[in-house]
Amino acid sequence: MAREQAGRRPTVETISAEAGVSVSTVSRALRNDPRISAERREAIAAIAQRLGYTPHANARALVTRRTGIVGFVTGSRSNPFYPQLLETLVERARLRALRIMPLHMSRDPLSESSIQALLQYQMDGCIITSAELSSRAADICQANEVPLVMVNRVPRLHGCAVSCNNFAGGEMIGAFLAAGGHRRIAIVLGTPNASTSSEREAGASQAAARAGLEILARVAGHSTYAGGFEAASVLWSLPERPDAIFCVNDIMAFGMMDGLRRLGVRIPEDVSVVGFDDVDQASWGAYDLTTVAQPVGDMVDRALDMLDMRIRRPGLAPEIAYLGGLLKVRSSARSAPA
Amino acid sequence: MAREQAGRRPTVETISAEAGVSVSTVSRALRNDPRISAERREAIAAIAQRLGYTPHANARALVTRRTGIVGFVTGSRSNPFYPQLLETLVERARLRALRIMPLHMSRDPLSESSIQALLQYQMDGCIITSAELSSRAADICQANEVPLVMVNRVPRLHGCAVSCNNFAGGEMIGAFLAAGGHRRIAIVLGTPNASTSSEREAGASQAAARAGLEILARVAGHSTYAGGFEAASVLWSLPERPDAIFCVNDIMAFGMMDGLRRLGVRIPEDVSVVGFDDVDQASWGAYDLTTVAQPVGDMVDRALDMLDMRIRRPGLAPEIAYLGGLLKVRSSARSAPA
DNA sequence: AAAATCTGCGCAAGCGTTTGCATAAACCGT
DNA sequence: ACGGTTTATGCAAACGCTTGCGCAGATTTT
Structure with a gap:
């Protein structure tokens, strides 16, 4: 029975009561499980829509062991390349239903609490772009089996990376x-x-x-x-x-x-x-x-690809991708006469 | 009984088995509940330390209804003020055990999926710095009772804000x-x-x-x-x-x-x-x-203060803070002769 | 000495999902 | 008419944590 607590958002149980079916049916219907008949699925979707239902990511994460959160570690903002990378990353990640959580954005050493966050929030993976911090972060991710991809940086020994050529x-x-x-x-x-x-x-x-x-x-x-x-x-x-x-x-x-x-x-x-x-x-x-x-957009996509694959299949062998850059000729340098 | 599943991280149950006490005692001990005797608390802390225990934020969020995540919405990165603000925000939030999750970082309109993320991850609050997007975001936050603070922007009608004077x-x-x-x-x-x-x-x-x-x-x-x-x-x-x-x-x-x-x-x-x-x-x-x-640092702290208070006491009246700026005299303008 | 209070801890429910397994009804071929 | 498959759904456990309540035993009060 739905408890209809005062100001609470609707849950699968609210919907199940409304639709007169079990919560498992609701759950499956919302995830488009083919086992649920079409008319039921639509009925349930309609109710969910009407109630403004939104699944509860934490509860889902608890059982699926997937949070959809990717940590992001970078060095100082003093190089504007990194904010640019972050913006691209946030947008591209969104298209894959992934969220970026910046753990560290300064030149200081990686704080213990940032690392704790990586583990506490059970992040699915981590993207790191800092040269200085990468070794430490790589060790931590490896020890905790968190997939890691370095961007704009190649690993010393092993690990995934995508970098401009x-x-x-x-x-x-x-x-x-x-x-x-x-x-x-x-x-x-x-x-x-x-x-x-x-x-x-x-x-x-x-x-x-x-x-x-x-x-x-x-x-x-x-x-x-x-x-x-x-x-x-x-x-x-x-x-x-x-x-x-x-x-x-x-x-x-x-x-x-x-x-x-x-x-x-x-x-x-x-x-x-x-x-x-x-x-x-x-x-x-x-x-x-x-x-x-x-090629920032391509680099980010490639990095997310790598992460995605390793989230799905842990233990996949490390991989390094080099993407070509493009020479932009402007006026700060003399060119060869045409 | 602890199931000791292969590669899983230790949980309160692992610790409770190890220490020979109930999980509730472990939970309370780790949160420094005064009802647990000092020696037990220390013993439990020692075991947690030895096992490398880290609490599971999603599970905790499920019951406490607090995630410790604060959403962040900004306009285009083209103004470097915003990356600077974000870096400060991430660092200052960390000191209060809060995490920042960027939902939107481009000039495009706020996408539906970004809004969904705000709700799905049950964010405790939201900070927004975009002039263009603030109205829409404010409506959404209000409808869902998510505390919102605008930074570098004052609200049209009502809502919290902190801004430079x-x-x-x-x-x-x-x-x-x-x-x-x-x-x-x-x-x-x-x-x-x-x-x-x-x-x-x-x-x-x-x-x-x-x-x-x-x-x-x-x-x-x-x-x-x-x-x-x-x-x-x-x-x-x-x-x-x-x-x-x-x-x-x-x-x-x-x-x-x-x-x-x-x-x-x-x-x-x-x-x-x-x-x-x-x-x-x-x-x-x-x-x-x-x-x-x-005064970016102060502005960020003040914004987090406002958010914190409203997370603890929902329905607190809106508040607007103006912080003074500081004139930096450099060489791009003629000064009065000394 | 009985009653009331305190101290330290355990039981079990609950948070909102997903999912393995069981079940019931409908369908199939014989 | 019957065993066997398919189809659609429900039951209940599990994820890891917090917390209200209850219950002993120790301590204090009348």
Whole structure:
């Protein structure tokens, strides 16, 4: 019997009383179980509709052991690529009836309570995009059998990941700069030990070498605006100045351009600057940055695919996907004459 | 009896078997119920610790009717203020054992499935920061008795909100510009009908009037970079050009500055530009924008306070809090001589 | 010394679902 | 007319936790 508690939302039991059938029939009808006859199913659906019934995710999770919640861990917001990724992730996840729950969004170490949340809410999986935090998070997920996919980051030993093809992207940059007649290329590196940084750098270096060019200098930029800004002074005080600067991500390129302009350097007349990521600001007038666009939508979809499969079939072998980027030519770098 | 199912996490029952007490005693001990004797409590805590026990949030939510999840709805990420707000929110919520779940993060209308999520997961409350979506969301929350707090936005009729004191902030800007000797102030408006935009504009207008100044022009900027960029041409082609431009948020100020520079205008020599929000980019070298900093941390805490109270005591009267902003003087605007 | 209070704990119901198994009615071929 | 399959539904257990109530035994009050 439905208890008809004052202000409570309707449950399967409310519907079952209304329809004169058992709760199991209601449950099955609502989930389109073929065993329930069509007319009953429709009758039940109509009642549910009329009552404004919504299933109770917690109760369902309790029995199915699936919550539909995916944890999200990222490093600092200082790189605008990550908010962009998160927005895409939330939207794409919604289309698969998955919800994203951000567990951690700062540069601080992963707090114990964030990890507890992952377990307490019985999340179905986890997506992580931070270079610094990935090892710790990977261990925790593995220990608790929570499927994990790293995005924009490849795992040290094993684990799933989807990433832009950073090496190929770096090559595109290197080739583009060489074709543009640049002879003295400098590279600004990002987070030390991050695969994204080193792969992009390696790709660019190789393409440069193929064009008979040595990399003039490699300096640290720490994947921050300030790091790029300071790198400008460092590079411009070199005995031999670069004629092209590849910052391995856009955020450093913005700092670099601002730093150079502060020194009176003209872009791209005196030096070309290129980045990697194609965040929103890259197309802003102040920068109009030549960069490699990461296929964020595809990356997110692929990551959710991987997660989905491992939620369904735990223990599936790890997998790594590299998706190609797209060179966006803008005005921050000299191009080859057409 | 504990079933000791293969790979399952320990539950209260596992612990109760181990400790030789009932599950209710375990539950109470873990929640520090004073009725349980100290030594038992410690013994149980020790076992829980040893087993790596973590309570199951869904099961708890089922009976307590509290999930600890707070929904988050925002408009487009194009204004970097919102990612910044979200990061703060996630961190501050964590300190109160609350989790944030982003339901919607794009400019599109609120989808039905996002609303469903709010109800299915039985969220304890909702925080919304989008001007466009707030009416719809407010209706839904009210209909379902979900506490709602609007941040950076005041409600049309009733409801909770916490916002920067936009009017006072606008006044600070207006007074600052007047003191700096500016005579022809233009204002770039944001999202039409948004309270943030109109209040900031009103504050600035009033302060200007107090200094004997009329506002030269008011133009639309739509709260986007591109809107600010285009507004630059509009303002600069006016018969009488402004000597100060107040963009009601930073993102438009960036577009404005880039647009002006494209026209060869020098900042602040030819015209001063000021913004509102103090997002990260405002302190970047390219802009170094004079603006009003919103007290994001305090705003978030206050919003969570409001939510907390209404979760505990449903039906509490609506409340609106205005928190003061802080003028950040940088180099994008001429100051009064010292 | 009997009655009242307190202390510490267990029983069992309940939260809203799903799902394995049982059951009853209808259908099939013979 | 009968055993066997199919079809549509119900029963009840289970998921893991919280909590009202009850019940001993120890302690205090009259």
